[in-house]
Amino acid sequence: MNALQASKLCDVTCVISIACGRHGCYTPQALVDLFRGEQQKNVDFALLKALTSTHVEAEQGVLLIYNILCQYFVHLQDRIGSRLPFGINIEAAIGLFHIHAHKDQCFFRYATSFIPSAAIVAGEILESLWSSLNAISPTAWTTTLAHRAEMLDDHTTDAYKSPM
Numbered sequence: 001m002n003a004l005q006a007s008k009l010c011d012v013t014c015v016i017s018i019a020c021g022r023h024g025c026y027t028p029q030a031l032v033d034l035f036r037g038e039q040q041k042n043v044d045f046a047l048l049k050a051l052t053s054t055h056v057e058a059e060q061g062v063l064l065i066y067n068i069l070c071q072y073f074v075h076l077q078d079r080i081g082s083r084l085p086f087g088i089n090i091e092a093a094i095g096l097f098h099i100h101a102h103k104d105q106c107f108f109r110y111a112t113s114f115i116p117s118a119a120i121v122a123g124e125i126l127e128s129l130w131s132s133l134n135a136i137s138p139t140a141w142t143t144t145l146a147h148r149a150e151m152l153d154d155h156t157t158d159a160y161k162s163p164m
Contacts, residue, residue: 012145015152016042018050019129021065021121026129026156028053040072044080051085058087063115065123067098070106091115095123129156 016038018030030050032042047064056062066072073092084090094102094110102110112118136155140148 012148014038016046017126017129017156018046019125021063021123021125022119024125024129028157031152031156038068040079043072044076048080048083051088056085056088058085058089061089061091063091063093063112063118063121065093065095065112065121067095069094069110070102091118093118093123097122097124097127 012033013036014034016032016034018027019025020027027050030046030053032046032049034042043066051062064073069092076090092110093112093115094106096112099107099111108114112121112123133152133155136151140151143151
């Protein structure tokens with residue numbers, strides 16, 4: 001209860017991000033702050049930023065793996081279909097760890113094991129990426145919004161930083 005009460009006083013309650021399931025790196029410009037829970041508009045924004053910053057072409061297609069994709073994907077075209085790159089095909093999937101908490105019909109429809117051309121991907125890369133941010137999270141709680149954004153950018157980019 002104390003954690004829930006404390007979150008009412010926070011400007012940002014959580015973050016959402018998009019990462020490459022094959023290479024295990026965060027997508028540039030797709031780390032989005034959440035205010036009062038996970039809302040589809042925040043995930044939509046992260047997805048659109050990921051598609052534009054990585055220059056995904058329609059021929060490539062996208063495999064979107066998200067733990068609540070069976071709910072998120074229902075009205076995706078209505079919400080952001082006009083903003084998606086023309087002709088892009090988005091395949092829907094749920095990571096293998098989270099899929100077992102869903103209904104049986106979700107398993108056969110969204111498990112990466114049954115999606116042609118998905119290769120062997122667990123779809124849980126963000127879980128391991130979040131673990132590295134756990135070390136800085138106590139510091140981020142007490143920072144200003146601008147400093148917090150800089151800290152997260154610093155820890156989620158793969159840019160080479162030369163020693164001074």
